[in-house]
Amino acid sequence: MSKRKGKSLTWKIIEQHLVDGKMEPGQEIGIRIDQTLTQDATGTMAYLHFESMGLPSVKTKRSVSYVDHNTLQTGFMNADDHIFLQTVAARFGVYFSRPGNGICHQVHLERFGVPGMTLLGSDSHTPTGGGIGMLAIGAGGLDVAVAMGGAPFYLPMPKIVKVVLKGKLQPFVSAKDVILELLRRISVKGGVGKIYEYSGPGVKTLSVPERATITNMGTELGATSSIFPSDEVTRAFLKAQKRLKDWRPLSADPDAEYDEVIELDLSTIEPLVAQPSLPDNVIEVRKLKGLKVNQVCIGSCTNSSYRDLMMMARLLKGKKIHPEVSCTLSPGSRQVLQNIERAGALRWIIDAGVRLLECTCGPCIGMGQTPGTGSISVRTFNRNFKGRSGLKDDRVYLASVETAVAAAIYGKFVDPRTLGKAPRITMPQVFTIDDGMIIPPPPPRKRKKVKVIKGPNIKYAPVKEPLPESFMVEVLLKVGDNITTDHIMPAGAKILPLRSNIPVISEYVFSGVDPEFSKRALQKGGGIIVGGENYGQGSSREHAALAPMYLGIKAVLARSFARIHWQNLVNFGILPLVFVDSADYEQLKQGDILDFSDVRRQLLEGDVITAKVVTQNRTVQFQHSLSERQKQIILAGGLLNYTRQKAIK
Ligand code: MIC
Ligand code: SF4
Numbered sequence: 001m002s003k004r005k006g007k008s009l010t011w012k013i014i015e016q017h018l019v020d021g022k023m024e025p026g027q028e029i030g031i032r033i034d035q036t037l038t039q040d041a042t043g044t045m046a047y048l049h050f051e052s053m054g055l056p057s058v059k060t061k062r063s064v065s066y067v068d069h070n071t072l073q074t075g076f077m078n079a080d081d082h083i084f085l086q087t088v089a090a091r092f093g094v095y096f097s098r099p100g101n102g103i104c105h106q107v108h109l110e111r112f113g114v115p116g117m118t119l120l121g122s123d124s125h126t127p128t129g130g131g132i133g134m135l136a137i138g139a140g141g142l143d144v145a146v147a148m149g150g151a152p153f154y155l156p157m158p159k160i161v162k163v164v165l166k167g168k169l170q171p172f173v174s175a176k177d178v179i180l181e182l183l184r185r186i187s188v189k190g191g192v193g194k195i196y197e198y199s200g201p202g203v204k205t206l207s208v209p210e211r212a213t214i215t216n217m218g219t220e221l222g223a224t225s226s227i228f229p230s231d232e233v234t235r236a237f238l239k240a241q242k243r244l245k246d247w248r249p250l251s252a253d254p255d256a257e258y259d260e261v262i263e264l265d266l267s268t269i270e271p272l273v274a275q276p277s278l279p280d281n282v283i284e285v286r287k288l289k290g291l292k293v294n295q296v297c298i299g300s301c302t303n304s305s306y307r308d309l310m311m312m313a314r315l316l317k318g319k320k321i322h323p324e325v326s327c328t329l330s331p332g333s334r335q336v337l338q339n340i341e342r343a344g345a346l347r348w349i350i351d352a353g354v355r356l357l358e359c360t361c362g363p364c365i366g367m368g369q370t371p372g373t374g375s376i377s378v379r380t381f382n383r384n385f386k387g388r389s390g391l392k393d394d395r396v397y398l399a400s401v402e403t404a405v406a407a408a409i410y411g412k413f414v415d416p417r418t419l420g421k422a423p424r425i426t427m428p429q430v431f432t433i434d435d436g437m438i439i440p441p442p443p444p445r446k447r448k449k450v451k452v453i454k455g456p457n458i459k460y461a462p463v464k465e466p467l468p469e470s471f472m473v474e475v476l477l478k479v480g481d482n483i484t485t486d487h488i489m490p491a492g493a494k495i496l497p498l499r500s501n502i503p504v505i506s507e508y509v510f511s512g513v514d515p516e517f518s519k520r521a522l523q524k525g526g527g528i529i530v531g532g533e534n535y536g537q538g539s540s541r542e543h544a545a546l547a548p549m550y551l552g553i554k555a556v557l558a559r560s561f562a563r564i565h566w567q568n569l570v571n572f573g574i575l576p577l578v579f580v581d582s583a584d585y586e587q588l589k590q591g592d593i594l595d596f597s598d599v600r601r602q603l604l605e606g607d608v609i610t611a612k613v614v615t616q617n618r619t620v621q622f623q624h625s626l627s628e629r630q631k632q633i634i635l636a637g638g639l640l641n642y643t644r645q646k647a648i649k
Contacts, residue, residue, distance in 0.1 A: 006253025009229055010160045010195045013135040013250075017118050019152045025159045025259060026193070028627035030152030034117040035062045035134075036144050039104045041069040041365075041491070042122035042541055044081050044500040046141030047088040048460055049640070050148050051452070057093035057444060059150030064095040064112055066104035068360045070496040072367055077497040080455025084500070086439070091450040092148075093441045101437035102333025102359045105129070105301040109212055110335055111435065114246045115230035120147045124219050124540040124564055125301050125382065131212030132237065133230030133250045135195075138219065140542035140568040142639055154629065155567075158195045158224045159259035162252075165202025167267035171422030174311075175210035176303060176380065176400035179217040180272040181264065184282035188482060189534040191221030192563055194260070198228045199252060202266045207427055208237035209305030216302045217382045220279040222537060222562055240431050271416050273378075274398035277386040278482065285403050288413040294375035296321075296408040298401060299330030299357070300364040303380035306336050307425050308401045313345035314423035315405040316352040322411030328355045328369055330362035338432050354408075366390040366492030378407045385484045385538060387512050390492050458500045462550050464573040464637040470597040472614070473554050474527045476520055477510060478590050481532035485565060487513055488536065489544040499543060506547035518551055526552020530588050533558075536565025545572040549638075555596070557622060559585055570630050573638035575599075577609060577622035584620045592616065603631055 007015070014023060020030030036058070038046045043065050050058070065085050073079050082099060089096040097107055104121070105128035113119065115133035119126060122144040129136030139153065147153050169178070182196075196218050198211070206214075211228040218226030228234075230250040238247040271285040298304065298312055309331060321327045329349060331337040337359055340346050350356070363369035364381045370390030371377040377389060377396045384396035399407070402416040441447065479487070489495075489505070490512055498505035510517040521527060529548070535558035536544060545568035548556075555575035559582050569576045579585050595612040602609045609622045626634065636642040 005257060006255035008160050008162070008197055008252045008256040008258055009133070009250055010135065010197050010227055013116060013118065021157070023157050025157050027157050028154055028629065029157045030154045031118060033060060033120045033147040033153050035112065035119045036060050036148050037064050037066060037104050037108050037119065037121040037123070037126065038141065038144060039069050039123050040067040040081055040085060041496055041499050042141045043085055044458060045461060045542060046122050046145045047085065049142050049145035050092060051088065052460070052640070053145065053149050055149050057447060058148040060148055061117070062095065062112060063093070063148055064097060064108065065089045066097040066107065067099040068103045069365055070367060071099045071358055071360050072493055074493065075497060076455065077457040080457050081500055083453050084455065084458050087450060087452045090441050091447055091452050093444065093447060095441065096439040098437040098439065099360070100334065100358055102335065103301045103304070103361055105216060106305065106332035106336065109208070110241055110333060111438065115234060115248055116250050120144055120153050122540055124538065125216050127218050127225040128212045128216040128301055130215035130225055130227035131208055132234050133228060135225060135227060137225050138540045138564055140540055140564065140571055142542055142571045143567065146639070146643070155224065156193060158193055161194050161196050161260040161262060162258040163196050163198045164200035164261065164263045165198060165266055166200055166263065167202055167265045168205045169266045169269065172402045172416040172419065173269050173271055174400045174402055175206060175213035177269050177272045178264070178266065179214045180274055180282045181269050183220055183274065183280040184272070186221050188220055188278055188280045188537060189222045189560070191218065191223030193224065195224050196221070196226040197252065198226070203228060204231065204233060205266065207307055208234060209307040212305065213302055217279070220382055222534065224563060237427065240428055242430070242433055271400065271403050273403060274384060276395045276397065277384050279383060279398060285399070285413060286415040289415060291413045292376060293325060293378050293407040293412055295369070295371050295377040296325055296327040296404050297363045297369055297377065297379040297381070298328065298404055299332065299362060300381040301332065302382040303401055304330065304332030304336065306339050307427065308380070309336055309340045310343065310345055310425045311401050311423060312405050313340060313348045314425070315402065315419065316354070317348040319352055319409050321353040321408050324411050325408050326355065327353070327408040328357050328363065330357040331359045334359050334437060335431060335433065338434060339428065342432050363389065365496070367496070368493065378404050380404050383538065385486045387490070388486045392512065459502065461546060462502055463640055464549055466637040466641065467573065467600055467635050469600055471554055471599065472593060472595045474524055475530050475588055475590050475592045475594070476524065476527035477514055477517055478530040478588065479513065479532065482534045482537060483531055484538035485536055485541050485544040486538055489541055489547055502546055502550050505543060506550045509547045509551060521551035521553065526554055528555045528557060528594065529553060530585065531556060531558035532585065533560045535561050537562040540564045542568045542571065545569045545574055549574055557588070570626065570633055571639040573634055575624070575634060577624055580608065580621040580623050587616070588613065600635060603634065
């Protein structure tokens, strides 16, 4: 640690929050968490976990519960979740942002985020907070519950990458294109185990919402987080939010050392788009010129800030949406909507023929607006994983607001630079602020009296047995590279309402890949899954570990894992193992039987676990990178058991 000369901003924040471990890349560290956020789809489980810890109140500086993912209310389940979340928040001292108030990341940035603080959120796009200089990290609901209880959050010390921004973006090129350019270079798995820290003269040319677009989509690089310094631009943003007292200047030392350095000249970036069906499948918009577009969706936590919707409105002023395009808008927050309305810009959007949706995630998580068969959808979102839109063979392109609006007007891909003079968007000196849809918790002495209301759909998480000495299991499914949590545990209008009910939601595990999977798992009394590279990328949903655990999955054997999912597997007692020889991945097939004997001892003694493939009469070796603490979690059958055992001791 002391070998470093100057310190990066990330280093400084981690150092100030360090409670356990050494800050050496890859080593497990524990950090104190100042703030937490949850959203409804992961929050119900998180608060059930918290409730089972028996604490009277959260111990963080600030915890906020948002309802933004599932607001369709097609059945009673959804409304039941909302009332549970509202009452449980009041009971335990959590702020509650009501359905319709906006997407968690956008609202948190506006109303709660504080530069230099740590934020842990049960949503993978929590790094949006890095746009104002927070160290903001996504995790599973159980990790967030533990942090709400005041315990540290454990993670491998990331490598810190300096991204030096030079120059200035050209007209019609925006922050979305910056992160798409990085995705093109680094890929959806290139950022695993890293934090991207932005610096250089280009930083000051970007507004807070633009910075937040970049840190938000750093998640698509697989990164642990992304962060910008807190400077005069941050100050102006917080001042306009009437939160000047929360501002403090933060930056890296001039001679700070980094593990890697990347340079990006903003002036050379052109309008880009991610083609189906991964965010790193990036190409220049001009190369798609003329390709017919049927649907355009503007919104999501990536691109629905004041800056983005003012840009949308200005580009649409006096124009009409193409008659063969369905164009929707889901504003990032009620504050954004109120402010574009006050600025007179909402009417240009309405006049153009845009379909107005709620201030929620909406189509981004498959809650409506499923595209038609064979059609092309252009979205300002951050993920275009196959099937996420609700259509199995969807063709979803990710683009900036500028590119998406151009497509909405012309009904086809058009390089936005051909649209004429680019509007210049300036941020308001003071936003219209109305926190009427944020309910603060009652004072501590009144909290005990709050009755937590739980409808019939709300069920506690099942708990696993400790890891047995030995087990013999069948490969229930073999999948390829870049399997997302949307493959493992799909979301969308049908399945999201089941997030508080593990026995029922587990029927849908891998349903889009192999509809027989969950039935087979139950019939066989469990088994294992074989995966390729970057297994479990995408969402933080712990249901992608919890539901397989319920089905009896004992281990996942993969070529590599995405960070949050790996951590969720450990939390729920599923062994995440990596092939020592990747040729073994090729040879294993569905139906093979593996004998893991003496696995508890093997786990304790080293980093390698050997199993016998009974059906092929040979052995295979796997590596794990579990810390001593994580080994104990796996042995205990998951973090809940481990925490209980520790408490008893
Ligand atoms: C997503 O974008 O996939 C989600 C829905 O926001 C998830 C959280 C969830 O599955 O509830 C995420 O990004 O973590
Ligand atoms: Fe919501 Fe989409 Fe953002 Fe996830 S990525 S939090 S679903 S808007």
